[in-house]
Amino acid sequence: MTRVRVTAPRQAARVAPTRPYRSREAAEDSDVGQVFVRSLIRSQLRLAVVVASGFLLVLAAYGFMVALVPDLARMRILDIPVSWIILGVALYPVIGLSAWLYNRSAARNEARYRDLVEEK
Amino acid sequence: MNPAVGLAAFVGVALATAAIGFYGLRISRTTGDFYVASRTVRPWWNASAIGGEYLSAASFLGVAGLILLTGTDALWFPVGYTAGYLMLLLFVAAPLRRSGAYTIPDFTEARLESKAVRRVTSLVVVAVGWLYIVPQLRGAGLTIRISTGLPSWVGSIAVIVVVCLTVVAGGMRSITFVQAFQYWLKLTALAVPVVFLLMHQSDVGTPALAEASSNPTGLPAAGLYQTVSLLVALLFGTLGLPHVLVRFYTNPDGQSARRTTLIVLGLLSVFYLFPTASGLLGRVFAPELARNGQPDALVLLLPGKLLGGVAGDLLSALVVAGAFAAFLSTTSGLVVSLAGVISQDLLGGSVRGFRVAALLAAVVPLAFAFTTDSTALAGSVGLVFAFTASTICPVLLLGIWWRGLSDAGAIAGMLTGAILCGGALVAGTFMGSSVAPAWLAQPAAWTVPAAFGVMVLVSRATKHRVPGTVTRLMTRLHVPERPVATERQRR
Numbered sequence: 001m002t003r004v005r006v007t008a009p010r011q012a013a014r015v016a017p018t019r020p021y022r023s024r025e026a027a028e029d030s031d032v033g034q035v036f037v038r039s040l041i042r043s044q045l046r047l048a049v050v051v052a053s054g055f056l057l058v059l060a061a062y063g064f065m066v067a068l069v070p071d072l073a074r075m076r077i078l079d080i081p082v083s084w085i086i087l088g089v090a091l092y093p094v095i096g097l098s099a100w101l102y103n104r105s106a107a108r109n110e111a112r113y114r115d116l117v118e119e120k
Numbered sequence: 121m122n123p124a125v126g127l128a129a130f131v132g133v134a135l136a137t138a139a140i141g142f143y144g145l146r147i148s149r150t151t152g153d154f155y156v157a158s159r160t161v162r163p164w165w166n167a168s169a170i171g172g173e174y175l176s177a178a179s180f181l182g183v184a185g186l187i188l189l190t191g192t193d194a195l196w197f198p199v200g201y202t203a204g205y206l207m208l209l210l211f212v213a214a215p216l217r218r219s220g221a222y223t224i225p226d227f228t229e230a231r232l233e234s235k236a237v238r239r240v241t242s243l244v245v246v247a248v249g250w251l252y253i254v255p256q257l258r259g260a261g262l263t264i265r266i267s268t269g270l271p272s273w274v275g276s277i278a279v280i281v282v283v284c285l286t287v288v289a290g291g292m293r294s295i296t297f298v299q300a301f302q303y304w305l306k307l308t309a310l311a312v313p314v315v316f317l318l319m320h321q322s323d324v325g326t327p328a329l330a331e332a333s334s335n336p337t338g339l340p341a342a343g344l345y346q347t348v349s350l351l352v353a354l355l356f357g358t359l360g361l362p363h364v365l366v367r368f369y370t371n372p373d374g375q376s377a378r379r380t381t382l383i384v385l386g387l388l389s390v391f392y393l394f395p396t397a398s399g400l401l402g403r404v405f406a407p408e409l410a411r412n413g414q415p416d417a418l419v420l421l422l423p424g425k426l427l428g429g430v431a432g433d434l435l436s437a438l439v440v441a442g443a444f445a446a447f448l449s450t451t452s453g454l455v456v457s458l459a460g461v462i463s464q465d466l467l468g469g470s471v472r473g474f475r476v477a478a479l480l481a482a483v484v485p486l487a488f489a490f491t492t493d494s495t496a497l498a499g500s501v502g503l504v505f506a507f508t509a510s511t512i513c514p515v516l517l518l519g520i521w522w523r524g525l526s527d528a529g530a531i532a533g534m535l536t537g538a539i540l541c542g543g544a545l546v547a548g549t550f551m552g553s554s555v556a557p558a559w560l561a562q563p564a565a566w567t568v569p570a571a572f573g574v575m576v577l578v579s580r581a582t583k584h585r586v587p588g589t590v591t592r593l594m595t596r597l598h599v600p601e602r603p604v605a606t607e608r609q610r611r
Contacts, residue, residue, distance in 0.1 A: 034591065041598045045521050048210035055206060059351070063344075080400075087195035088396040092389035095199075095206050099382050102210055107375060110600040 040113040051102045126267025129440035167383035172303030173453035177259030178501035180446035185415035187399025198392035204358025209381040214374035215597040231519045233587035234527035249458040253485035260447045283452045302449040309442020310394035313435040353564035357505025360512030363453035506564040510537030526585040533575025541567040
């Protein structure tokens with residue numbers, strides 16, 4: 001069986017700009033809406049905390065590595081000490097990657113919320 | 121260094137800043153334009169502007185200087201400055217944009233429905249802004265002294281005059297263009313000399329870069345506590361900086377606020393490669409700067425020292441220009457956001473009030489800069505981060521993510537953070553940086569949890585004071601704002 005989505009007539013597109021925040025109003029209107037909002041906030045917070053802890057774990061891992069492997073201080077790549085390469089260069093892509101992953105997942109959380117509110 | 125070169129570089133940057141500022145003036149018409157560019161700035165422009173505003177004297181001169189002094193310990197500074205933006209993205213960017221407030225006090229007042237909270241927040245914001253402007257002015261003094269031989273105060277006053285003129289004339293709209301221009305100028309000004317020097321050295325034949333791990337000053341390495349505390353300050357301090365937050369209001373919606381932050385992270389990551397490289401070059405070729413007490417001048421002196429002649433002069437001019445771009449952009453960003461707070465709270469929020477407030481915001485730190493003693497640039501900016509992390513950060517984080525925050529809790533927490541952190545900083549400064557114990561010199565690791573703890577406990581005890589509008593406000597902060605209509609059209 002194929003599912004058919006019944007959407008609003010095209011006029012809706014022209015009406016909407018006068019009420020730009022339909023999803024917000026829908027959410028505020030009802031108890032069910034508030035349940036959705038709360039779950040959106042919870043999932044966004046969980047996501048932020050997971051990404052932040054992931055990044056802090058990487059930092060902590062570096063700290064442990066320096067403490068446990070004293071030889072690291074003497075290691076070099078192209079004459080530059082490894083600790084300089086890790087701290088001075090390699091950490092930045094980790095920061096950027098965390099941010100990119102977060103942005104994608106946060107946008108997905110919001111899209112999921114919007115679908116819930118619209119299909120209600 | 122040739123004095124004419126330094127002067128020409130400063131005048132060039134000042135003129136370029138003024139020119140872009142006045143070009144922007146023609147576009148700004150309404151009060152909304154004047155304050156926050158009517159929230160219609162594109163992500164790339166906005167991200168460049170945020171980068172331009174954020175990269176201050178501490179980043180441009182201080183990081184390389186500190187690397188020269190302390191080596192790998194100092195590499196945590198740029199990592200922290202950048203990762204602070206990651207925290208800002210994760211916890212603050214989109215919700216704060218959706219709150220629709222102009223300034224941090226606007227946000228706390230709307231969230232907690234309390235004039236008293238607004239007043240306390242305003243005081244803290246003004247204190248943070250003033251504290252942050254002071255190192256910029258010191259950097260300007262240092263740069264003028266090194267590059268032209270004029271006394272330091274000339275540099276500080278010149279920066280304040282240029283900033284006041286541009287801010288009073290154009291407000292935020294032109295500031296956005298000015299700041300964006302200054303990010304790219306700063307990047308060029310650091311990157312070109314570093315690349316030149318590296319190429320030059322590989323031609324001449326380098327004494328191995330391996331010497332980088334040698335220690336020119338014999339300072340002891342930072343302990344675990346100091347590194348952790350510094351990271352707490354930098355990670356959680358960034359998201360409370362007033363001049364950084366005000367820029368997020370210029371994004372059209374929450375999602376573009378996040379996109380802008382991602383671009384900012386990229387811009388910062390690229391930028392910080394170059395102070396790091398300068399610091400490394402400094403350790404190899406100019407270790408005597410660390411010993412004779414002017415490590416912060418490393419970036420300015422390096423081209424002349426290694427190249428000399430016309431090439432050295434040209435590169436020095438470029439670096440001086442970049443340094444002034446750093447002082448001008450951060451100071452004007454801070455002055456704009458402080459003026460926004462002062463004028464809305466004291467002067468009724470008119471455009472005229474904004475101009476008076478801008479003068480007030482700029483002149484007070486000038487007095488501070490003249491009367492207080494100077495310390496390393498990156499270090500003193502780090503202390504401002506500790507203060508922000510102990511005051512504004514808790515009220516923002518809990519305000520955005522926790523329904524239970526009450527006005528009494530917010531005030532108690534901010535005051536606790538301000539008193540503990542401010543007290544530790546004052547005590548540490550009086551004792552002198554070599555004598556003060558680590559927990560006073562780097563207080564963030566205990567003052568930030570203390571501020572959070574007090575805020576939560578007092579809010580719990582005053583549950584009845586949680587405003588009734590909290591549900592509406594939380595919905596507004598977190599629900600995506602894109603109109604349903606545009607979604608439909610795309611399918």
